[in-house]
Amino acid sequence: MDRLDGIRAFVAVVDAASFTRAGNRLGISNKLVSKYVAALEAQQGITLLNRTTRALSLTPAGERFLVAARRVLSAVEELDAQARADEGVLSGRLRVTAPVTFGEMFAPVLTRDFIEAHPGISIDLRLTDRYVDLAAEGFDLALRIGVLGDSSLIGRRLGRTESFAVASPAYLATHGRPKHPDDLRDHANVRDSNAASPNRATFVVDGRAISVPLPGRITMNSPQAVRKLALEGAGIALIPRFVIDHDIVEGRLERVLADFPGPQLDIQALYLPQPFIPPRLTAYLEHLRAKLSPLLGKAPPQGS
Known part of the structure; x- marks a missing residue:
């Protein structure tokens, strides 16, 4: 087994909370997903997942390994995306988190409008009102509203x-x-x-x-x-x-x-500091500034 296959399977299982759903996401059987994860654990010499008949959970070693695994997959994905960007084609997945109400109201702008312009991109939008740890949870971008605490994240204000x-x-x-x-x-x-x-x-x-x-x-x-x-x-x-x-x-x-x-509330897009910003993230930020910013001082479209 290629170690990268094991890492992909492991991360997919964590994200999907299921071997079966992870297999569907990867396009392989749940048995093969289980085999890949077991082989990865054997290679690493650690148990990554606690398995019961009712639930899956990360072991402490698995929690630490997950952070590194996401970095590895992100780097591999970025190599592929950069090669395609050099040819003028954006590709890859953007993982975005936003507050629930905001995300529900502006979902088309945050997702559909961008992927229609870039067929090689997929967007995973997670709506939650908690402050997500971008590095630990593998997110590319967070949209946040209001006064932000001290942060090492890079911010672009989209509006107020x-x-x-x-x-x-x-x-x-x-x-x-x-x-x-x-x-x-x-x-x-x-x-x-x-x-x-x-x-x-x-x-x-x-x-x-x-x-x-x-x-x-x-x-x-x-x-x-x-x-x-x-x-x-x-x-x-x-x-x-x-x-x-x-x-x-x-x-x-x-x-x-x-x-x-x-109270005045800033609406910001936040991302991790990095020496090289992926072209798809740069394009998405420009999309938000062009398409979302004009809506923030106005009523959103009817039916949104």
Whole structure:
């Protein structure tokens, strides 16, 4: 067995969490996948996977080996992609992670629109609101929203969006409309735990930023879930503009405190520092800047 076949099989099993699904992905039988992984373990002299009748899991040695295995496959893939790029053809797979709501709303731009222009490219888009470790988990790019902590990643800003304070007409008719950010202290606030400080919000008042508390009994980690409760009159919510633009235009939600700019959120594409940036990644970043950036300050297309 070629050791590279074993590495490919091992990584595919981890990604698919199944020998059968890994075989389908690689175009070989699950028995051959199992044989390749067993041979790799024998060559390395370590157990990479814990196998039970119900589940697969990485051993500690397997977790360490996975990081190196992804690097090896990435390097091999890059050699092939570079050869094709020299001929003017982009190829290979891009693994991209993005926040759930953002990815769901802009999925066509993040996937279909790019591969239609580049038939040799495939995209694996993983939607999650947790911060993915690009190196350990083998991702090429992360799209992230908001204030980022210290990071060794390289970032390109794609745009910026503002969080609007909104509420349903029914809620405002019953509880009144806040006239100043401090008035939020006296309202029910539906909070998004994805925010840097879910229990507080920053507004610009008389040219300077002030932070106000957001009392409330409901906190969730989904802008769409927060939006749904706001639509049902549960309280006032701070929601990124691109999520609720349609609701405001169509009168389902009303913006409050419009005279006091709310939290500004950068939308960035992040990738690992590397001496050579793959041509497909460079092309994808340019695609996002050209196609996605114009949408961020506007309502996304209907049906998105």
